[in-house]
Each structure stands twice: as C-alpha cells, then as structure tokens.
Amino acid sequence: MIKLGSLLLVLVLVLSLAGCAEKTPAVETTLVVGSSEISGNFLSGFGDSAYDVWVRELISGYETYSTTPTGEIVLNKTVVKNLKTEIDTVGNKTYTFDLHKDMKWNNGTVVTAKDYVFYILWYASPAWTEAGATSTVGEGLIGYQDYYEGEVDRFKGVKLINDYSFSVTIDAEELPYFFETNYASFIPAPMAVWAPGATLDINADGAKIAGLDLVKTASTVATTERFKPTVTSGPYKFVSFENSAVTVKINENFKGTFENKKPQLTYVVIKSINMTTDVDQVINGEIDLVTGVIEGEKIEKAKASKTTSVNYYARNGFGGVFMHCDFGATAIPEVRHALAYLMDRDEIISNVLGGYGSVTNGYYGLAQWMYTKNKAAIDAFPHFVRNIAKANELLNQTEWKFEADGKTSFDPAKANAAGTYLRYNAKKEKLVIKHFGTEDNTVTDNVEIQFKANTPLAGIDFTIARGDFDALLDNYYYAYELKPEERVYHSYNLATNFGATFDPYYSFHSDFLGTWQNANQVNDPELDALMIKMRSLEPTQVTEFSAAWLEFQKRWYEILPIIPLYSNQYYDVFGAGVKGVNTTPFSTWAAIICDISK
Amino acid sequence: MLPGYQEKGDGLRCPLSFGMAQIILDNYGPGKLPKKEAPVVLKYIIKRLISLIPVIVLVTILLFALLKFMPGDPVRMMLGPGLKAEQYKAAEAVMRVKLGLDKSYPEQYFRWIGNTLSGELGWSSLSNRPVKDAISEPMRNTVILNIFVIILELAITLPVGIMCAVKRGSRFDNFWQVFSLVTYSMPSFFVALTLIYVVAINLQLLPPGGMPLTAYGKNFAYYVSWLRYMALPVITLTIISLAGTIRYVRNAMIDALSQDYIRTARSKGLAEKVVIYSHAFRNALIPISTIIIFSVFSLFSGSAITETVFAWNGIGQVLVKALLNRDFMLVSAMNLFFASLSITANFVADITYGLVDPRIKLE
Numbered sequence: 003m004i005k006l007g008s009l010l011l012v013l014v015l016v017l018s019l020a021g022c023a024e025k026t027p028a029v030e031t032t033l034v035v036g037s038s039e040i041s042g043n044f045l046s047g048f049g050d051s052a053y054d055v056w057v058r059e060l061i062s063g064y065e066t067y068s069t070t071p072t073g074e075i076v077l078n079k080t081v082v083k084n085l086k087t088e089i090d091t092v093g094n095k096t097y098t099f100d101l102h103k104d105m106k107w108n109n110g111t112v113v114t115a116k117d118y119v120f121y122i123l124w125y126a127s128p129a130w131t132e133a134g135a136t137s138t139v140g141e142g143l144i145g146y147q148d149y150y151e152g153e154v155d156r157f158k159g160v161k162l163i164n165d166y167s168f169s170v171t172i173d174a175e176e177l178p179y180f181f182e183t184n185y186a187s188f189i190p191a192p193m194a195v196w197a198p199g200a201t202l203d204i205n206a207d208g209a210k211i212a213g214l215d216l217v218k219t220a221s222t223v224a225t226t227e228r229f230k231p232t233v234t235s236g237p238y239k240f241v242s243f244e245n246s247a248v249t250v251k252i253n254e255n256f257k258g259t260f261e262n263k264k265p266q267l268t269y270v271v272i273k274s275i276n277m278t279t280d281v282d283q284v285i286n287g288e289i290d291l292v293t294g295v296i297e298g299e300k301i302e303k304a305k306a307s308k309t310t311s312v313n314y315y316a317r318n319g320f321g322g323v324f325m326h327c328d329f330g331a332t333a334i335p336e337v338r339h340a341l342a343y344l345m346d347r348d349e350i351i352s353n354v355l356g357g358y359g360s361v362t363n364g365y366y367g368l369a370q371w372m373y374t375k376n377k378a379a380i381d382a383f384p385h386f387v388r389n390i391a392k393a394n395e396l397l398n399q400t401e402w403k404f405e406a407d408g409k410t411s412f413d414p415a416k417a418n419a420a421g422t423y424l425r426y427n428a429k430k431e432k433l434v435i436k437h438f439g440t441e442d443n444t445v446t447d448n449v450e451i452q453f454k455a456n457t458p459l460a461g462i463d464f465t466i467a468r469g470d471f472d473a474l475l476d477n478y479y480y481a482y483e484l485k486p487e488e489r490v491y492h493s494y495n496l497a498t499n500f501g502a503t504f505d506p507y508y509s510f511h512s513d514f515l516g517t518w519q520n521a522n523q524v525n526d527p528e529l530d531a532l533m534i535k536m537r538s539l540e541p542t543q544v545t546e547f548s549a550a551w552l553e554f555q556k557r558w559y560e561i562l563p564i565i566p567l568y569s570n571q572y573y574d575v576f577g578a579g580v581k582g583v584n585t586t587p588f589s590t591w592a593a594i595i596c597d598i599s600k
Numbered sequence: 601m602l603p604g605y606q607e608k609g610d611g612l613r614c615p616l617s618f619g620m621a622q623i624i625l626d627n628y629g630p631g632k633l634p635k636k637e638a639p640v641v642l643k644y645i646i647k648r649l650i651s652l653i654p655v656i657v658l659v660t661i662l663l664f665a666l667l668k669f670m671p672g673d674p675v676r677m678m679l680g681p682g683l684k685a686e687q688y689k690a691a692e693a694v695m696r697v698k699l700g701l702d703k704s705y706p707e708q709y710f711r712w713i714g715n716t717l718s719g720e721l722g723w724s725s726l727s728n729r730p731v732k733d734a735i736s737e738p739m740r741n742t743v744i745l746n747i748f749v750i751i752l753e754l755a756i757t758l759p760v761g762i763m764c765a766v767k768r769g770s771r772f773d774n775f776w777q778v779f780s781l782v783t784y785s786m787p788s789f790f791v792a793l794t795l796i797y798v799v800a801i802n803l804q805l806l807p808p809g810g811m812p813l814t815a816y817g818k819n820f821a822y823y824v825s826w827l828r829y830m831a832l833p834v835i836t837l838t839i840i841s842l843a844g845t846i847r848y849v850r851n852a853m854i855d856a857l858s859q860d861y862i863r864t865a866r867s868k869g870l871a872e873k874v875v876i877y878s879h880a881f882r883n884a885l886i887p888i889s890t891i892i893i894f895s896v897f898s899l900f901s902g903s904a905i906t907e908t909v910f911a912w913n914g915i916g917q918v919l920v921k922a923l924l925n926r927d928f929m930l931v932s933a934m935n936l937f938f939a940s941l942s943i944t945a946n947f948v949a950d951i952t953y954g955l956v957d958p959r960i961k962l963e
Contacts, residue, residue, distance in 0.1 A: 032815055039921070041727055048728055128690075134698065134728065136691050151690070229729065244737070245811035246913040271815045276911040279796060279808045286804045470924055472672055480676065518688070 030268030031600045033580065035591065036275040036283060036292040042243050045228045047125065047135030056272055059592035060250050063236035064105050064113060067187040068260035073318075073371060073502045073588040075183050078260040081105060083166075093174030094144055097186040101166045106255040107192055108239040109232075115168040116202055117190035119209055122160050122170070123202070124191055128152035129216040133224035142176040142185035145208055156208035180539045180547050181503045192233040196223050237265040237596055246274035263596035266582075270595065284310050284575050290600070291576040291583065293591055298356010304575040311580070314573045316360075318367035318587035319499030321445060323437075323565040325492060326481060328515075328523035331433055331462075332492040335561055336400045340393040341435070341493070342386040342565045344456040345449075351568050354444045358571040361385065364555040367500045368569050369587035372551040379552055383559055388452075390414075393460040397425060402433040402461070412461055421458035437466045438491040440474055445567070449495050467491070479518040495567075502588055506554070507533045510563065522563040529557050645951060652943055659939045663932055664709050672926035674725040675701065699723060699929070712929075716936065722929030726922055731933045735915060739900065741811070742907070742914035745830060746899045749837045753895070757842060758888075761849025765857060765884075766876060776846055784843035792836045792909040799832060806831050809910035833910045837903055845891060852884040859883070890949045897945035901938055 037053040044057050068078045077085055084100040105113040124130055126140035126149055140146050145158025159171040172185045179185070193200065197219050203212040231240045237259070238250035250270050258264050275283060280292040281300040285307045295301055304310050323341065325332040332338055351359045363383040366373045373380060394414040397403065402425040403412050409428075416423045425433040437453065439446030450466045457464035467490075478494050507513075512530050514520035536550040574591065576583050582597035591598065675695045696702045699722075700711055715722060721731035764773040783791075800808035809832070812825040856862070857880045865875045904916035911917075915934065922930040 034813070034815075043728060131691055132694050134691075134695060136688075225729065242814055244814050245741070246911070247811060247813055247815075249813070249815045269815050271813055273810055273813065274911055274913065276809045276909060279801065282801045283808060283810075286801070288807050288810070472925060476672060476676060 031266070032269040032271060033267045033291065033598060033600060034271045034273055034289045036277070036280050036289045037272050038277050039274050040243070040246065040248055040272060042229055044231050044240065044243075044248075045135075045223075047130065047137045048224075048228055053272060056590060056592040057240075057248050057250070059236070059590065060238040060270060060595060061231060061234040061236040061240055062189050063234075063256060063259070065187060065189045065260075066099060066118075067183050069502045069588055069593075070260075071584070071586040071589040071594065073369070073586075075181070075187075075502055076260065077183075080258050080260050080262055093177060094171050095174075095177055095182070096169050096171040098163070098169040099167065099186075101168075102257075103166055105190075105235070105257050107233050107235055108253040108255055110255050111194065111233075113190050113235060114165045115162055116165070117193050118188050119160055119162045119168050119202055120193035120197070120200075120211065121188055121191035123157055123209060123211050124196065124220070126150050126157060127211070127216060127220070129220040130224075132217055133220040135220075135224060139188070142172050142179075142182075144171050144173045146173070149208075154208075156203075156205075156210045158208035160209045162202050162204050162209060178538050178540050180537055180541055180543070181505060182541055184503055190235055192235075195233045196227060238270060241269075248272045259596050261596075265596050266599040267595070281310075281575050284577055287577065289577075290580050291574065291591060293572070293574040293585065295573040295575055296355060296358065296570045298358055300575075301356065301358055301573050304573065309578050310575050311578055311583075312573050312575050313583050313585055314358075314571050315585065315587050316368035317499070317570040317572050318369045318501075319497060320362045320367065320566045320569040321495070321497035322567045323449065324478060324494045324496045324522060325563055325565070326489075326521075326523055327561070327563050328525070329481070329486070329489050330492050331400075331402070331435055334400050336396040337402075337433075337435075338562045338565070340396040340460060340462075341453075341457075342562060343389045343393040343396070344460060344462075345386065345452050345565065345567065346388040347386065347567050349452070350445065350448045353448050355568060355570055358573070359568045360571075362566045362569045363559065364566065365506060365558050365564070366555060367587065370500065370504065372504065372548050375548050376552045376555075380555060383556075386565065388456065390456065390459045393456075397433070397460055397462075401427040404428060406430065414459075414461070417459045417461050419455065419458055421463065423461065424458075424463050425461035432463050433461060434463045435465075435493060436491050437464065437493045437495070438474055438477055439466060439468055439495045440471050441468045443495070445495050449567075479521045481521075482516055482518075482523060498564075504551070505537055506558075507537055510558075524561065524563050526557070526561055529554070529561060532557055641951075641955070644954075648947055648950070652947065655943060656940065659943075660713060660936060661709070663935050663939070664705075664712065667928045667932050668705060668708075670926065670928075674699065674926045674928055699725065712932065716933065721933040724922070724927055724930045726925045726927035726930060731930050734930060735918060735934065738913050738915045738918045741912060742901070742916065743899050744826070745833060745837070745907075745912065745914060746901075748830060748834045749841065750895045750899070752834060752838045753841050753845060754892070756838070757845040757849055761846050762853050762876065762881060764846065764850040765853030768854060773850075776850075780843040780846050782843075783839055786840070788836060788840050788903065788905050789909055791839050792832070792906055795832050795836060796909070808832070809912065811911070811913050829912075833906050833912050836906050836910075848891060849884070849888055852887045853880060856880040856884040886953065889952060893949045893952060894945050897941050897948075900941060 035056070037056070039051075040053045040057070041049055041051045043049045043051070043054050044061065046058055064081045065078055066082055067075050069075055081101060082099050083102045086098040086100075087095060088098075089095045099115070099118070101113075101115055101118075103112070107113055122140050122143075125135075125137040126146060128150065130137060131150075140150070140157065140160070143157070143159030145154070145156070148154045149157040159173070161169045161171075163169060170186055170188075172182060176182070176185065197211060197214055197216075200214045200219075201212050203210050229243065234240060234253070235256075237253055237256045239253045241249040241251050243249075248271065252265050252268050256264060273289060275289065280289075281295060281304050283289045284292055284304070287309065295304065301312070304312050323345075325338055325341075327333055327338075332341075347361045351357065351361065360368065362368065363385060364380060366380070391414070394417075398412070404410060404426045405412055406424070406426050408426055408430040412425050427433075435453075435457065437449065439449060446466075446468060453464045453466070474494055474496070477491050478496065481489055481491065508519050510520060510522065510524045510529060511533055512520070512525045512527070515523060515525055532550065532554045536547060536554055539547050539550070572587075574583055574585050579600055581599050582594070583591060584594060584597060585591050675692055700708055703711065712722065723729075724731045724734040727734045760776055764776050767773050796808045799805050807829055810829060812822060812829050814822065816822065857876075859880075862875060862880055865879050866872075900915070903914075904920045906912070907914040907917040908920060919931065919934050921927075922934070
C-alpha cells in the first residue's frame with residue numbers, strides 16, 4: 003500500500019511538472035500553424051497535398067514570375083534584372099532573363115542561371131518521371147515533347163547564355179496564349195547538391211545535363227531531398243519533419259520576395275492536429291493559426307473569442323453537383339437544368355455553411371477579377387431556385403415525358419413524395435439519377451435530403467450512394483474507362499478551386515474527351531470555340547479576355563455540366579498576437595509569410 | 601522436479617502454493633512426484649512452431665486476397681489528377697512497374713512474401729517511401745503510448761481487482777462492477793471526446809491532441825511535453841482497458857480464494873495479508889499472466905480511433921490512412937505483422953501457462 007502510494011505520488015509530481023511546464027518559452031518567435039495531415043513530400047512533383055504545398059512555398063523562392071495577392075502574375079524584379087522577348091520568323095517567342103547577381107541559397111552559395119536551366123532540364127526529364135515524380139515544367143517550350151518522352155536527350159527550347167543569363171523559347175504552336183508567362187515561370191534548383199559533378203552541355207540543338215547517370219541521381223533525390231530538402235531558395239529553410247510536424251527556420255541569406263520583403267518570424271511549425279478542435283486550439287493558445295475554416299459554428303466561436311482575430315475572403319472556387327454529360331439521363335442538358343431547379347441552394351448555405359457563403363451561377367470564383375468586371379452581367383443570369391414546376395417543364399422537353407406505359411404523357415400533378423409515379427421514355431426506361439457522395443459530409447447530407455424530397459415530385463428515381471473520397475474521385479475521373487453497362491453514377495457532390503490562371507480548356511474541351519481531364523465528358527463545339535478564343539489572346543488583351551470570359555460563362559450556363567451550389571467564405575483564425583495575416587484567395591499564409599509577425 | 605518446488609529433507613515445499621504442495625504430497629508421496637523433462641517441453645515447442653506455419657501461410661493468403669479485392673487503385677491515389685493525359689499514362693506505367701502491380705496476382709503474392717521475409721516491406725504509395733521508413737516513427741510513438749497505458753492499467757487493475765475479490769459484495773466492489781460495465785459499453789471515441797471537451801477545451805489543462813514540438817530542440821522541456829500530449833490519450837486508453845481487466849482479475853482472485861488451500865492457510869493462523877498475496881494472488885496470477893503477455897504484445901498495436909481523435913502519430917492512425925488511401929503495401933505489411941504478433945502471443949501464452957502451472961502438461 004505504501005509502495006503504491008509512493009508510486010502515485012511520483013506520478014502526480016511528474017504530471018504536475020508536465021502541467022506546469024509552460025509551452026516552452028521561445029527564445030525566438032515561432033508561428034505554429036495547424037493542418038490536417040502532412041504527407042512529407044517537400045519537392046514539387048510528388049502529390050498536391052495543400053499542406054505539403056505550404057512547406058514548398060516557405061522553402062522555395064526566386065521565381066521568375068510571381069502571383070500577387072490579387073491574382074496578378076507579375077515579373078519578379080527581385081530576381082530578374084532585365085527581361086527581353088523576341089519573336090522569330092515562325093512565331094516562336096524567346097524570353098531572355100538577365101538575373102541579379104546577389105541571390106543566394108540558404109547555405110550562402112550564389113544562385114546562378116545554371117540553377118534555373120538545371121531546374122527545367124531536371125523536371126522535364128524522363129528520369130524524373132521514372133523516379134516517381136509528375137511535372138509540367140517546360141511544357142509549351144519548343145522541343146518539350148521529344149525531351150519529355152526521351153526521344154532526344156537535349157531540350158531545344160532552353161539555353162544557358164552565361165552565368166547570369168538564360169533563355170527559353172515558347173513554341174509558336176502554343177501562342178498566342180493569354181497566360182503565356184506560365185511557360186516562362188521557373189524557380190532554381192540546386193544543381194551542385196542534386197547533381198554534384200554534373201555539367202550543362204549546351205549547343206545549337208539545345209541543353210542537357212551531362213556527366214552523370216541521371217536516372218540514378220533522380221532516384222536518389224526522390225528518396226532523399228524530397229523528404230529533407232537541404233539547400234533551398236525560399237524565406238525559410240527546412241529543419242525537420244518529426245512527430246507529424248514540419249519545422250522550418252528563417253533563411254538569413256534570402257534576398258527577398260518580389261516585393262522585396264523578408265521573413266520576420268524565426269521559426270514556422272506546421273503541425274498536424276485534429277481539425278474538429280482547430281479553432282479551440284487557437285483560442286487556448288496551443289497553436290497560432292488555422293486557415294480555411296468554413297463551419298459557421300467555429301467562425302462564430304472565433305469571432306466571439308477575445309484571444310483570436312480573423313481574416314476572411316471569398317473562396318476562389320465553388321462546391322456543386324458535378325455531372326457526367328455522356329451517360330444516362332445527365333447526358334441531356336434539360337435534365338441537368340431540371341436537377342438545378344430541384345435544389346434550394348440558400349438552404350445549403352444556411353445549413354452547411356452557417357450563412358458564411360453565397361451562391362454562384364457559373365464556373366467562376368467570386369474573387370476573380372473577371373467576375374468583378376462582369377458582375378452585373380453574371381448576376382443577371384437566371385438564378386436556380388427550387389421550382390418543381392420549372393423542373394417538370396424542362397423534363398417534358400426530354401424523352402422522359404411518359405408514364406410507365408411509354409405512351410401516356412406524364413402528368414406532374416400526379417407526382418408524389420413517395421416516388422410511386424415516375425417518368426419513363428418511349429422505351430419504358432425509367433428516369434434514373436444515381437448520385438455519389440462522401441460519408442461524414444454535411445453537403446452530401448443536404449444534397450440527399452433535398453433531392454430525395456424534390457426529385458419524386460418531378461418523376462425522377464433518385465438514389466444516393468456514399469463512400470470515401472478516393473472512391474468518389476475514382477468514379478468521377480475514371481468512369482469513362484468503364485463500358486456503358488458497367489457505369490453506375492451520374493452525379494457527385496464535389497468542389498473545385500481556381501488559381502490565378504483561368505483556363506478551362508483542359509477541363510471542358512472535347513480534345514480531352516475520353517480522359518480524366520474532361521471528367522464531365524463535355525462535348526460542345528460552341529463551348530470549345532469560346533475556350534479557344536479566350537485562351538488565344540495576347541497577355542495584354544485584358545478587355546478582350548474579359549469579354550470572351552463572359553461569353554464562355556453564358557454558354558457554360560446553358561450546358562451546365564455542374565450545378566454550382568455554394569461558394570464559401572474562408573476564415574483564417576489566428577491568435578491575437580499574430581499580425582499581418584492578410585491572406586487572399588490567391589495568396590495562402592505561406593505565400594505571404596514575410597508579412598506575418600508575432 | 602516440478603517448477604517452483606524445492607526439495608527439503610522432510611518433503612516438498614512449494615513457494616507458489618503451500619496447499620497445492622500438500623495435496624500433491626498426499627497423492628504422490630515424497631520423492632514420487634512426476635518430473636517434466638526439458639526435452640518434452642522442447643518437443644512441444646517445436647511441434648507448436650511447426651503447426652504455426654500453415655496458419656501463417658493461410659493468414660497471408662487471406663490478407664493478400666482481401667487487399668486485392670478492395671476497391672480502388674493505389675497508383676491512381678498516388679498520382680491523382682493534375683497531369684495531362686499522356687503524361688499521366690507515362691507516369692502510371694512507371695509506377696505500376698515500380699509497385700509490381702504489372703505482374704499477375706500469384707507473382708505479386710510470392711514477390712510480397714519473398715520481400716517480407718528478406719526484410720523488404722515494400723513501398724508505401726501513401727507516403728512515397730519504403731514502408732519501413734513510413735512506419736518507424738509511428739510505431740515508436742505507439743509503443744511509448746502503450747507502455748504508459750500498460751503500466752497504468754496494471755497499477756490500477758491488479759490492486760482494485762484483488763480488493764474487489766476480497767471485499768466481494770461491498771460498496772467498493774459494487775462501484776467497480778458498475779464502473780466496469782459502464783466503461784466496457786462506452787466506445788473509445790466517446791471517452792476521448794469527453795476528455796477533450798472537459799479537460800482541454802473548457803478547463804484548458806492539457807492540449808486536445810497532437811504531438812510535442814521539436815522546434816525548440818530536444819531538451820528536458822521537450823521530454824516533459826511528451827507527458828502533456830500523452831496524458832489524454834493514455835487516460836482514454838486506460839479507462840477503456842480497465843473494465844475487462846478488473847473483472848478478470850477479480851474473478852481469478854475469487855476463484856483462488858475459494859480453494860481449499862486458502863481455508864487451510866487461514867486455519868493455520870496465517871495473516872490475512874499473507875493468505876491473499878502469498879497464496880491466493882500468486883495462484884490467481886497464473887491466468888492473469890495471460891493478460892500481461894497479451895498486454896506486452898499489444899505494445900505494438902495502435903488504437904486507430906484514439907490516435908485519430910488525438911492526432912497522435914501512431915501506427916493505428918497510419919493504418920487507417922493507409923486503408924483509406926489504398927496503400928496496399930503498408931496495410932498488408934502491418935496486418936501481417938499484427939497477425940504474426942497475435943499468433944506469437946497465443947503461442948507464448950500457452951507455453952508460459954504450462955511452465956508456470958505444474959498441473960498443466962505440455963504435450
């Protein structure tokens with residue numbers, strides 16, 4: 003008994019030590035950011051986890067083109083001393099970059115043009131693909147396809163001119179392209195570290211990495227630097243990834259961002275937490291910042307707390323019901339529109355987002371400058387509101403306008419909530435919609451409730467299946483691989499986000515039918531033409547782009563491959579002592595880390 | 601010579617059980633006790649080991665088949681959308697070869713078995729690194745957590761179980777019976793979330809989850825912070841495990857206390873403490889040793905729910921993520937490991953039981 007008592011006493015003493023042990027007082031300033039989970043892939047090309055991307059944003063820098071907080075793509079004059087562009091006789095466009103000579107890696111060595119050329123050659127090489135990476139670096143430059151596929155070992159469109167000068171040549175076939183600067187946006191890669199002993203071999207046929215076994219070297223980098231990048235160019239340098247937390251430390255040798263800003267915090271820690279209690283952890287000081295909070299209850303709690311501040315912005319994207327336009331009933335535009343009239347979207351915003359969101363009526367984000375410019379026209383699009391009569395009117399224009407006998411006209415007055423009176427076509431086939439949603443998802447819950455209540459009133463046999471997110475993506479992106487009789491689902495509730503580059507060509511153009519890229523399998527010549535028109539403009543033709551964007555939105559609305567349901571407001575919640583968290587839809591907290599202090 | 605027996609001039613004295621020795625002496629007479637020979641035990645062990653081989657083979661086949669029937673493509677999970685279609689095809693082809701998914705199922709199975717036996721657990725498609733690297737840190741975290749849970753569990757269940765048996769029917773016993781029933785029927789996430797709500801969010805005494813930060817270096821404060829972050833998951837797991845174990849200890853003690861040799865011991869005038877701890881408890885310890893052995897082996901098995909709720913980077917959480925992301929190599933490696941642990945634990949428990957209890961013959 004005495005022994006037991008002594009043991010308990012010791013335990014109490016140790017636990018009280020632990021309880022009293024303050025969160026270790028930082029000698030230097032540290033920002034602790036909560037995240038869901040970090041995969042540990044800190045080089046681009048290995049997964050797109052948003053949390054890994056934060057780390058990459060913190061440790062990478064010296065990009066030739068930067069994205070401003072308002073979504074503009076600008077030349078980074080901290081890096082580029084001088085830029086010259088010229089077009090040859092066949093229309094190929096060459097960008098020649100003269101770099102500043104005072105950029106340094108985190109280890110103090112100088113960043114040169116070789117590191118930029120090496121970056122392009124490395125990321126576009128088949129060796130890097132073989133190492134398990136995926137990349138589009140170098141796309142659009144002449145000779146890219148041959149080099150990427152390993153047909154040739156030299157990249158024609160890349161040239162090293164001298165230690166502080168290099169050029170890239172964009173293929174005439176890719177031009178004009180409104181976002182052409184994407185083809186000329188690069189960061190440096192530390193050639194001396196990733197490929198020690200290698201040289202760049204430049205001749206009239208292009209550039210190549212010489213002097214090493216590239217396949218073996220790429221494989222080594224993919225298993226070492228990828229998890230522990232040692233030499234980096236960003237405002238922070240990698241320290242460790244341990245206990246589900248990434249620690250980065252200030253890079254004293256960082257020259258500055260495109261706005262000539264330098265980091266102010268000593269350490270930044272991105273820590274995996276249970277996201278259910280993310281705001282609570284900021285409130286009680288366990289962490290300093292969580293981003294992208296959308297739940298109304300949490301937002302209210304954060305606003306009410308005296309120990310936290312918030313910053314909010316409209317999501318540059320939206321959530322909706324994504325439909326296959328090549329399968330079953332959803333192949334018919336009238337059916338897709340009818341489904342849109344069987345939803346009360348305001349109810350979703352109220353129930354799911356707690357009021358912190360708004361409806362959209364097209365393929366756009368509320369933060370896009372194109373929307374701002376064309377707001378009046380866009381807002382004039384007919385809004386989708388719950389309208390059973392309208393839905394029936396639309397469905398009566400389709401083949402499903404009969405009763406079960408395939409002859410008698412469907413009478414909407416007979417439709418009932420029990421779903422015993424449904425629509426059929428002349429072949430006596432029922433109008434069926436099968437939806438797939440993720441489990442533990444309030445959007446799925448609301449979609450289910452609304453569709454189950456409203457679709458029977460329009461004579462639709464609606465069913466919903468639930469599964470995990472990977473199963474949903476598998477079905478959504480790769481349904482085209484199945485035979486028609488094997489296909490099951492017509493619609494999914496998903497969300498999409500836009501970047502600074504708005505180019506829906508890859509998502510809706512018929513060039514990508516039968517691939518995962520055009521997952522909705524949209525095949526509309528008019529929409530195709532509008533997408534080509536939009537992208538085939540010079541970067542300076544801003545007004546024309548805006549006009550083409552509006553025309554695209556109008557046609558997209560008519561086709562409606564996706565029913566837009568909501569666009570959230572994102573709230574970033576941070577401790578009262580944290581300053582400068584002016585995140586925007588185009589700039590994450592990591593992208594503006596140099597503005598943040600504590 | 602039976603284990604635990606000492607030969608004395610006037611007969612046998614058994615430190616384990618006075619009464620037991622007396623009974624055996626009465627039945628067999630001095631010097632005539634049956635002796636378990638070491639070769640018999642060894643033969644038994646070898647026989648058991650050989651019989652485990654088909655069990656393990658069957659387990660591996662079932663595991664492999666289950667994982668292959670799971671829907672989802674690990675390569676698609678890894679690559680995800682984001683590439684142009686042709687680039688995706690090229691990357692997919694490379695990844696299939698790398699993961700060995702271009703081979704037939706029997707080839708994949710034998711390749712997997714061969715690699716596992718040679719220590720190569722495969723490539724984790726979720727974390728894009730060897731499975732060994734992907735699980736080493738979570739395994740360490742789980743073992744550390746479980747060590748504390750086991751210590752706490754045994755420190756509470758043994759004395760409480762003994763007291764419940766000794767004071768059977770008393771308020772103390774009734775309280776713990778009700779407590780056991782309640783906690784036994786409570787899911788672990790309920791306990792976890794309640795603790796988070798009360799202790800972490802409302803009282804703000806402990807963090808609601810996560811792992812200690814290494815940003816400030818690994819000094820004394822870092823190791824102490826481990827206790828802060830571990831406290832709630834340890835308490836959760838301990839509460840959940842108390843229920844069954846207390847009842848087990850209690851029942852084993854009740855059984856031991858009802859034996860004749862206990863009556864004999866009391867009639868000889870021995871102090872109650874000696875009767876309980878030197879005689880009853882020592883005999884009750886025989887079945888309880890099974891729990892201890894399983895607890896030791898359970899050091900390596902993570903609690904998926906608790907670790908997920910507390911964002912504790914343990915093997916249970918990793919396994920859940922691996923399952924959701926169709927990381928077949930990691931899932932198969934871990935499930936094979938757990939199956940082997942379970943088989944081994946049963947085997948060790950059988951052997952230990954036979955060695956500790958002289959009444960059991962290992963044949």
